Amino acid sequence: MSDWTTDSNECLSISMVRAAEDAEGLGEQESYQDFHPAFTYPIFGEEEKIYGYKDLRINLKFASGSLKQLLSVKWSDKLKSADTVDNVDGTIRQFLPEEIETNEQTFQAQVEQDATSFKPFGELIYSYTRSASKGKGKYVVRLEPQPLNPDDEEVIVYEVYHCTWNTPGFKEYHRRMQIFILLYIEAGSYIDEEEDGWEFVVLYEKRKRPSAPHLSTYHFVGYSSLYNFYYFPEKIRLRLSQFVILGPYQRSGHGSDLYKAIYQYVLTQPRIGELTVEDPAEAFEDLRDKNDLKMLLNTKVFMEEAFGKDAVSHGGGRVGKVGKALSGGMSRGKMGPPVNKGWAEKWRLKLKIAGRQFQRLVEMLIQLHLEPLDTYGMKAYRLQVKERLYRFNFEILAQLEKEERLEKLEETFQSVKQDYTRILKLVY
Numbered sequence: 001m002s003d004w005t006t007d008s009n010e011c012l013s014i015s016m017v018r019a020a021e022d023a024e025g026l027g028e029q030e031s032y033q034d035f036h037p038a039f040t041y042p043i044f045g046e047e048e049k050i051y052g053y054k055d056l057r058i059n060l061k062f063a064s065g066s067l068k069q070l071l072s073v074k075w076s077d078k079l080k081s082a083d084t085v086d087n088v089d090g091t092i093r094q095f096l097p098e099e100i101e102t103n104e105q106t107f108q109a110q111v112e113q114d115a116t117s118f119k120p121f122g123e124l125i126y127s128y129t130r131s132a133s134k135g136k137g138k139y140v141v142r143l144e145p146q147p148l149n150p151d152d153e154e155v156i157v158y159e160v161y162h163c164t165w166n167t168p169g170f171k172e173y174h175r176r177m178q179i180f181i182l183l184y185i186e187a188g189s190y191i192d193e194e195e196d197g198w199e200f201v202v203l204y205e206k207r208k209r210p211s212a213p214h215l216s217t218y219h220f221v222g223y224s225s226l227y228n229f230y231y232f233p234e235k236i237r238l239r240l241s242q243f244v245i246l247g248p249y250q251r252s253g254h255g256s257d258l259y260k261a262i263y264q265y266v267l268t269q270p271r272i273g274e275l276t277v278e279d280p281a282e283a284f285e286d287l288r289d290k291n292d293l294k295m296l297l298n299t300k301v302f303m304e305e306a307f308g309k310d311a312v313s314h315g316g317g318r319v320g321k322v323g324k325a326l327s328g329g330m331s332r333g334k335m336g337p338p339v340n341k342g343w344a345e346k347w348r349l350k351l352k353i354a355g356r357q358f359q360r361l362v363e364m365l366i367q368l369h370l371e372p373l374d375t376y377g378m379k380a381y382r383l384q385v386k387e388r389l390y391r392f393n394f395e396i397l398a399q400l401e402k403e404e405r406l407e408k409l410e411e412t413f414q415s416v417k418q419d420y421t422r423i424l425k426l427v428y
Contacts, residue, residue: 052085
């Protein structure tokens with residue numbers, strides 16, 4: 001790399017700045033200072049390189065709650081030719097609100113002022129708790145996590161708020177937070193403020209001030225944007241479009257809680273008929289599958305109807321006698337295999353899960369409960385999965401000769417089975 005060329009991911013640092021009192025007692029990992037983006041190519045180009053500077057440092061600071069911003073661009077040396085040097089300040093400003101601050105002292109004063117005056121926009125729809133001493137630790141997946149007492153000094157409360165463009169003040173707030181879509185979502189882009197169908201859920205960390213326990217401060221963690229479409233005959237389909245958790249909060253379970261907040265909100269809204277997802281990334285697909293599976297496993301009536309009371313152990317695990325399975329005499333519920341399609345569709349509509357996603361979840365649960373030596377059940381399961389795969393890939397498979405088509409279906413079935421095993425391990 002040339003001495004005058006800089007990696008834009010490495011030279012851009014992000015800081016979520018808290019008021020002095022709110023920052024006291026936070027560990028180094030919890031200070032949320034100077035972390036880096038996952039991507040910068042939407043701003044600085046596909047190669048993510050900036051030319052014309054030595055020791056280039058771009059610092060984009062945010063007031064941790066209000067997201068008021070400070071932009072600082074510094075370097076030790078710069079090429080004299082204006083024709084070849086990249087305009088760093090001008091380029092990044094194209095993606096930021098006009099009122100961005102450049103004076104450090106003015107920005108710090110704004111941080112202190114906003115710390116106690118900023119309150120989340122919109123309607124509170126969900127909350128959860130974490131231990132302050134373990135807030136950054138690895139999140140352990142449990143089917144039935146135990147809630148913590150929010151009044152405990154060692155407990156941090158997280159809250160999720162629902163907003164639309166009509167929420168007073170939110171449109172301006174969205175202009176400050178949308179930059180994280182470019183920095184953390186591959187192929188992410190800004191949405192059109194003129195489109196009325198957008199809804200948003202925003203996640204905040206809520207902290208008590210040591211000197212004033214009655215006073216809470218709010219700190220941005222992440223958000224999701226959703227778009228509503230017409231859903232026959234008189235409801236809407238809510239499509240999850242963008243989903244981002246800030247780097248320092250990732251791999252701590254906050255993404256799962258934000259997704260659960262969205263899903264629980266959907267269930268409470270009679271106007272919404274279904275929740276779907278737009279082109280999910282692989283990591284988000286895993287998050288969605290894991291949480292949807294946990295939800296189904298904890299829905300007692302569904303599981304009992306699916307597999308029978310005697311066949312379902314606590315938490316949705318399998319219990320069965322191999323002898324009965326071998327003889328084909330094991331009691332089968334509505335899940336079969338094969339699944340009772342009318343029963344499955346009734347539950348899909350009730351749970352407001354998109355068709356293909358619900359079919360995949362059903363297949364995972366059947367695989368979880370199948371006895372290894374149940375030849376009848378395995379054959380029925382294989383045919384059920386292959387039928388879905390054939391319908392989903394009909395245009396491609398229909399062009400193949402019969403023998404090749406059967407081979408491709410079997411190959412795909414084995415790959416799906418293997419992937420289901422991997423996903424189920426995320427839950428158990």
